[in-house]
Amino acid sequence: MSLSLDALNLRRSVPSKQLTAPGPDAGTLRQLLEMAIRVPDHGKLTPWRMLLLEGEAKLAFGERLARIAVARNPDLPDSKREKEQRRYTFAPLVIAVIASPNADSKVPAIEQLMSAGAVCTNLLYGAQALGFGAQWLTGWAAYDDDAHALMGMAPHEKLIGFIHIGTPKIDVPERDRPKLNDHIHTWTP
Numbered sequence: 195m196s197l198s199l200d201a202l203n204l205r206r207s208v209p210s211k212q213l214t215a216p217g218p219d220a221g222t223l224r225q226l227l228e229m230a231i232r233v234p235d236h237g238k239l240t241p242w243r244m245l246l247l248e249g250e251a252k253l254a255f256g257e258r259l260a261r262i263a264v265a266r267n268p269d270l271p272d273s274k275r276e277k278e279q280r281r282y283t284f285a286p287l288v289i290a291v292i293a294s295p296n297a298d299s300k301v302p303a304i305e306q307l308m309s310a311g312a313v314c315t316n317l318l319y320g321a322q323a324l325g326f327g328a329q330w331l332t333g334w335a336a337y338d339d340d341a342h343a344l345m346g347m348a349p350h351e352k353l354i355g356f357i358h359i360g361t362p363k364i365d366v367p368e369r370d371r372p373k374l375n376d377h378i379h380t381w382t383p
């Protein structure tokens with residue numbers, strides 16, 4: 195088994211607005227999703243699921259979110275409403291990763307949420323390894339009850355991230371990365 199260290203060392207996000215068609219074809223998407231769910235999972239609870247937003251459904255999704263935003267704020271300027279409508283239309287594929295924690299399990303909820311977070315990370319790495327770009331976004335819809343209902347989420351579920359995936363239009367410049375030494379310490383007794 196070989197693991198490309200470059201894939202780890204060179205990971206970076208491509209902003210969703212810089213993602214375009216083509217996205218993964220059906221076979222490649224299947225491969226990506228299989229890769230994504232190979233996550234650490236305490237208790238083997240599979241406490242997550244993925245909701246795919248593709249094609250015309252992405253605009254329809256944005257339109258429904260914009261309606262929610264206007265209902266909340268009737269004075270929302272047209273420019274902001276339009277921004278809401280278009281938010282999910284740039285990348286050809288958006289995957290909403292939803293945590294479905296099992297409250298009856300002795301595994302703490304945070305561990306189940308982190309397993310769902312690992313699905314998001316796998317999607318980022320997997321998309322990049324397959325030659326695509328990706329970005330993990332949340333935004334207000336990730337925390338809004340009406341948006342959750344639109345996605346068919348149960349009250350106990352959490353929206354962990356929208357992973358936007360497509361072909362990068364640009365070479366994304368490297369950003370400043372954290373200085374490793376600022377984030378490591380060695381425990382001493």
Ligand SMILES: Cc1cc2nc3c(=O)[nH]c(=O)nc-3n(C[C@H](O)[C@H](O)[C@H](O)COP(=O)(O)O)c2cc1C
Pocket residue numbers: 205206207208329330331332333354355369
């Ligand atoms: C849980 C989570 C939510 C995020 N939500 C947003 C977001 O809504 N908007 C945004 O600009 N970046 C968001 N980001 C950050 C981007 O995904 C990305 O990490 C950032 O642009 C830095 O790029 P990099 O991944 O190349 O380091 C989020 C990251 C995480 C982990």
